[in-house]
Amino acid sequence: NAGVTQTPKFQVLKTGQSMTLQCAQDMNHNSMYWYRQDPGMGLRLIYYSASEGTTDKGEVPNGYNVSRLNKREFSLRLESAAPSQTSVYFCASRDRGPEQYFGPGTRLTVT
Amino acid sequence: EDKVVQSPLSLVVHEGDTVTLNCSYEVTNFRSLLWYKQEKKAPTFLFMLTSSGIEKKSGRLSSILDKKELSSILNITATQTGDSAIYLCAVAPINAGGTSYGKLTFGQGTILTVHP
Numbered sequence: 001n002a003g004v005t006q007t008p009k010f011q012v013l014k015t016g017q018s019m020t021l022q023c024a025q026d027m028n029h030n031s032m033y034w035y036r037q038d039p040g041m042g043l044r045l046i047y048y049s050a051s052e053g054t055t056d057k058g059e060v061p062n063g064y065n066v067s068r069l070n071k072r073e074f075s076l077r078l079e080s081a082a083p084s085q086t087s088v089y090f091c092a093s094r095d096r097g098p099e100q101y102f103g104p105g106t107r108l109t110v111t
Numbered sequence: 112e113d114k115v116v117q118s119p120l121s122l123v124v125h126e127g128d129t130v131t132l133n134c135s136y137e138v139t140n141f142r143s144l145l146w147y148k149q150e151k152k153a154p155t156f157l158f159m160l161t162s163s164g165i166e167k168k169s170g171r172l173s174s175i176l177d178k179k180e181l182s183s184i185l186n187i188t189a190t191q192t193g194d195s196a197i198y199l200c201a202v203a204p205i206n207a208g209g210t211s212y213g214k215l216t217f218g219q220g221t222i223l224t225v226h227p
Contacts, residue, residue: 004153033214040120042199042217043154058214090153098143098203100215102153 002026004103006091012109013081021076021106023091029101031094032074033058034066036087037105043090049074081110113138117200117218125226128190132221134200135182142205144176144183145215149197157185190225197222 004025013019025032030051035043035058045058049068063085065077074093078085088107092100114137124130136144143161147154158167160176160183167174171188187194201215 040219042115042117042219043201043215044217045214048214097159098215099145099156099159101156104152 004091004093004101006089006103006106008106009104010107012111013078014111015082017081018077018079019081019108020078021089021091021108022073023075023103024073025091025093025101025103026072027093027095027101028071029093029095030071032068033092033094033100034064034074034076035090035092036060036085037090038087046076046089078108081108083110086110113202113204113216115200115202115216115218117198117221119221120219121222121224123224123226124190126191128225129186129188130190130223132185132187132198132200132223133182134185134218135180136200136202136216136218137181138202138204138216140204141181141202143203145201145203146174146183146185147199147201149199149220150195154197154199187223190223192225192227195223195225 007022033048034046044060047066049055052071067075090105091103094100118133145159146157158174165176174185176183197220199220200218
């Protein structure tokens with residue numbers, strides 16, 4: 001049981017480049033989430049998917065898109081990366097309760 | 112807009128000390144308050160407190176929810192270097208129909224450093 005997995009672990013992009021962060025969970029959870037974490041700001045929600053086939057914006061969605069590919073997978077896309085998107089990105093999932101389970105994170109640097 | 116504030120933002124102690132971390136919140140339709148510990152990578156779930164369960168304890172860690180003051184504390188006794196981490200507090204609302212949980216709102220986190 002791997003839990004929540006994320007790829008890649010690290011990425012460096014130039015301004016304007018695009019990339020997709022991948023997330024998968026094997027716990028059969030319905031809801032999945034993407035967060036970014038910046039120093040002193042805790043975790044901020046970018047997008048979430050309450051169930052397969054639905055996605056909704058969180059607190060900081062600008063510059064990002066998501067796809068809930070199936071129940072297991074939820075990807076985050078940066079179409080045109082900006083230095084302000086330098087951050088650590090976490091994917092999480094949850095079942096029926098409020099507690100969420102997090103992946104190991106992706107450290108993204110945009111130069 | 113839901114809001115969670117943690118204090119202090121950082122704390123440095125020596126092994127064996129006892130620490131108290133604070134979390135205050137403003138949330139519509141409060142359902143639960145959660146504590147997470149984040150070491151080098153992913154946040155890991157510690158406790159959940161609800162209106163029907165306002166105190167939790169696990170080993171040297173304990174947490175209390177004060178529904179009147181809209182706050183919670185996380186206590187760590189006899190601290191060890193392995194307790195060094197960011198401690199995150201989050202609140203979960205429940206929707207008007209009471210059928211599902213809303214999004215978590217996180218505080219800024221408290222960075223705890225325990226020196227030998």
